[in-house]
Amino acid sequence: MEWILFVSQVLNGLQLGILLFLLAAGLTLVFGIMDFVNLAHGSLYMMGAYFCVTLTPLLDSFPLAVLAAIILTFVLGVVVELVVARHLYQRDHLDQVLATFGLILFFNGAVHLIWGAEGNPIRLPDFLDGRVTLFTDIEIPAFRLAIIAIGLAVAVGLVWLVGNTRMGMLIRAGASNRRMAGALGVDIKKLFTLVFALGAALAGLAGMMIAPITEANIGMGDDILIVAFVVIIIGGIGSVRGAFIAALLIGMIDVMGRSYLDDFMKLFMNNQSAETASPALSAMAIYILMAGILYFRPRGLFPPKNR
């Protein structure tokens, strides 16, 4: 019985980690390559979820709605880059924080006006709504397995894109020496628009993956953005590989903390104090981990070499 629970929790941790990775990948690209602090990244995550909420009944298919919503969030990313972000690259980080915080308020207000305050569920098709049995006794919701599969595919695709394609090469060139790349004829402006929109689409995808589980809510991105920042700081800002490993690490620690910390603490304190202390401690666990890693590796686990 014990190992069944353990394997389920490992899968749960993996799924949470993958979701964090989808969100953090865009953040780390924009922050690391373009040196732009985008607090509104969480809003793009929320918008992705809400687009999917509206499109699912319209198209009568969740997978189609996800594809369409990815395109919409990509377009939204282009618009946000052209209208707001572009003008902030040369300013210092504080200005960027201020402007993108304004964007958060704008998007939360807009969602309240358009979709209302209540949470919006997304109805999953039957083949995703059921459960899958693994190793004869482990039953997990099919949709959570789908999240793991999609996330892994995106991770592989992204590493390939940045490492092996012409566009990836341009992205890396633009990041390490913006002016030199420009002098060689690379259209840096267009490139950055593309990277920003790619990050937006990834965040949107993460939102679409979580909404069928928790419903789409106003401010859903603000809650998770802090964790996404922890992920990219641990992983090394600008590193997709670092973001992947850090996201899995954090997902695992969070789930394991919630699963086993109270039992563990009951070993050396009475039940009542363990029950009070363990939720607080498991909420802090990821920040303690971040502090510990930064002490030994101030630039994160995988700082990009070219900076």
Place this chain on the structure above:
Amino acid sequence: MRIGRVKHISQVAIAVIGAIVGAAMLLTPALAADKVKIGFLTTLTTPAAVIGNDMKDAFDLAYAHIGGKMAGLEVEVIYEDDGFKPEIGKQKTDKLVKHDDVDFVTGYIWSHVLLASRKSALDAGKFMISANAGPSKIAGSLCHKNFFSTSWQNDQTPMALGEVLNQRGVKSVYVMAPNYAAGKNMVAGVERTFGGEVKGKDMTKWGADAQLDFSAELAKAKASGAEALFVFYPGKAGGAFIKQYMQAGLNESMPLYSVFTVDALGLPKFQKADMQGVLGSLATQFWSPDLDTPQNKKFVPAFLEKYGRYPSFYAAQSYDAMFLIKSAVEAVSGDLSNMDGMRAAMEKADYPSVRGPYSYGNNHFPIQNFYLREATTDSAGRWTTKIVSTVYTNHQDVYAKECKL
């Protein structure tokens, strides 16, 4: 020249008239104390605004039903938003009692907001009427002569549920609730009456960045081998929880017993998403839309007609708050300076409540019935709750004896 003089005179006349009118306008506030001012603090932003809007809708309806008047005085309601945060709730309460100088403050969804705001309202010598939150401290050691509740003490509803579990022969249960004042009260309540074994317990993160993904907890619940699942997840967390409970397939093996989770705010949404598994789930409550009392027969159809949905228990409590205040103002014939008279009137609970007649304990929390409700379909096909049985008759909370009133 003559025309000029006429113009001059008329200018003077206008100035004089203006001065008189102006002076009169300055005087009016002093004369017009003949108005009952009610401050209503609830959550109108964040996803929890769903609850706040339901309360506001019910209070607006009650306002219309009393014709905007109490004992011949005009009633003014000022709504404020706590943003789901205790510190903002306290600030807004300060604003209501100091700046707006209201006679009553009511509303209050959240126990932690109420606890933070309590001192501001009571120190200013105002009546405070909770239309939802009922933390144990306020029922016990922190009880106050000017505090009243139109809802319940937090522990009571889960205590009734623990009783239901005993009656149904449930031997073991797994418990999940958010980690804040009310969550702890809910868990304490069910543990106080439930005779079987609590196989495991999870207190999850709450607040603005509340935990909404319960995969780890549900896996633990499943592995614990408990017969049933007890949860308390109000607001948006309720929808998220029910969804995952069903996705994990637990509705087939672990029946759900909940408090304040499956309500009139969630059910229409579950119906839209066709989450059949929630039908039949059991919860306890002091009230239900189908409760057969004269006031409820007036309230529920009117609410349905005006807003096109069933009222939630939050709405019912808010509707009651208006009528409780009205009974106080009428008992003193509109003399709002007579605090003792109004208090004595409210202590009698002599007003038409949607739950039927009840009485107040020494701590000003209702001594009332609790019912078992089942999620089901009404004659028009809408998902709602119906009363299955009465669990407690005239039940008083356990903290009343710690109150020195």
